[in-house]
Amino acid sequence: MTGQTVRPAQGPDGGATNAPPDRPDAEHREQAETAASGPVRIPVQRTWWQRHGSTTTVWSLRLLLVVVLLAGWEATAGSLFDITFTSKPSAIAERLGEWSADGTLWTHSWVTIQEIVYGFLLGALAGALAGFVLASLRTAYRVVDPFMMALYSIPKVALAPLFIVWFGIGMHMKVLLAAATVFFLVFLNTAAGVREVDRGLVDAVRLMGGTRRDIALKVVLPASMTGVLTGLKVAIPYALIGAVIGELVASNQGLGYLINDAAAQFDTAGVFATLVVLSVVAGLLNVFVGLIGRRVNRWKPVESQG
């Protein structure tokens, strides 16, 4: 709770002074007791190190780890390892520089990013929607559940040949392959979230005279957000996997194609350079989902926000 603003325990209108004249004593005592029995906010002075110390340490250590690994790799390349198979960081950096200069990197990355984003959005939207609706209809969910599990268990790579037959080897095939992977993860997590909604909260809204619509929008939807977000988070790397697998199987552009192409020419530096780009893309996507999660989970205990 580092960034929290400090607030006095009483309201801006000054609480006790506005007490109705008929029972000022009771009100007065009330305020005092509440303040005494409940938690109280007090301002704290903390130094920069106290606030950010542990974060700084963790980041420094991460940086150190990367530097040590890269330096070790660079130093042993050519002596301990055969450069033909493992390449070396400087060669990879050089390849990245070349590709970046001639535009190869950007065109191929852009294709893959588009496939991931479209596939992810399509799959996530369909999955969340289907999960929310189906899990709300108890019988329908029971009917469909085993089929969903069966489809979910199919390795998505196995679908690639079929998708090629259906959609050709263009971008559509990769987008749909990524979407198919994402769909099931988001669907299952959303459905679990919806089905685990606290019965007491639903009853509370019924007691307020709430309709089925109120229950769906004011209880089930916010309560299932945790499940939806878990689904989204888990699904992100799979969108990447779906898209890249599609590219590896059949394509003439994208990062998957780049890997295939580089490997075919025995250009290990090129393969590693592409892997670096892929992990950067994955990292950026994760940061993005983390941001949504923080906004939605504001109400949760700090320690469980992870």
Next chain:
Amino acid sequence: MSVMTAVLSAEKLTKQFTKDDSAIVALRDFDLTVEEGSFVTVLGRSGCGKSTMLNLLAGLTEPSAGVVSYRGEKLTGPDIDIGYLTQSDTLMPWRDVQRNVEMPLEIRGVKAEERRRTAAGLLQRVGLAGFGKHYPRELSGGMRRRASLARMLAGTPRTLLMDEPFGALDAQLRTELQEELLRLWQGSGQTVVFVTHDIEEALLLGDRIVVLGGLGRIVADEEITLPRPRSVDALRVDREFVRLHTAMAAALKEGSS
């Protein structure tokens, strides 16, 4: 209690939960009539069907047999005129206290401005002024109970059902909230059915005490004529209180045998 009209009544209520080839009976042929404006405490041990009874009276569950009538009409579902404070907290964890208290009004379509004003007034009344922006998990158990109470009152129900609302609190806080409840209730004309397993609490709060035995069988039903305001400390040495306490303890024992 000038007007003695039945506001809430249960006739031959039976509730059973079917599982496989057998049914668990939670309540059998339960009859109760609650007068308008009265404070009825229902005393019973755990598992005697108290919560089942309240769920039926609130219209949350349907009886297997029998009828619940509210103001002369058969109750077929939850009624916004009946407030229900359950044993566990049912505040929406993703809403802050203010927005939780506003919720009944929101569902009724009350305008935002008025909603905010009403909720702020209620928070003040239950002693939570200044805590409107806090989320439920940031509050102590006692404060969450106060917030739940405020939310129930926001719906302006004329009948309040309470299921061991202070059961999970420490003794001191419980006394505090009991006094507050009485203060909020007195002069409001509201009818209260208050379920508890604590004899002292039942005698301190109610106009009438109903003791339940197994399956909701009524083993005692007495008026409590102790003068109000009542305080726990003064009551402990009151002869009438001691008599009632002894009688109710005996009834509880008899009911469970």
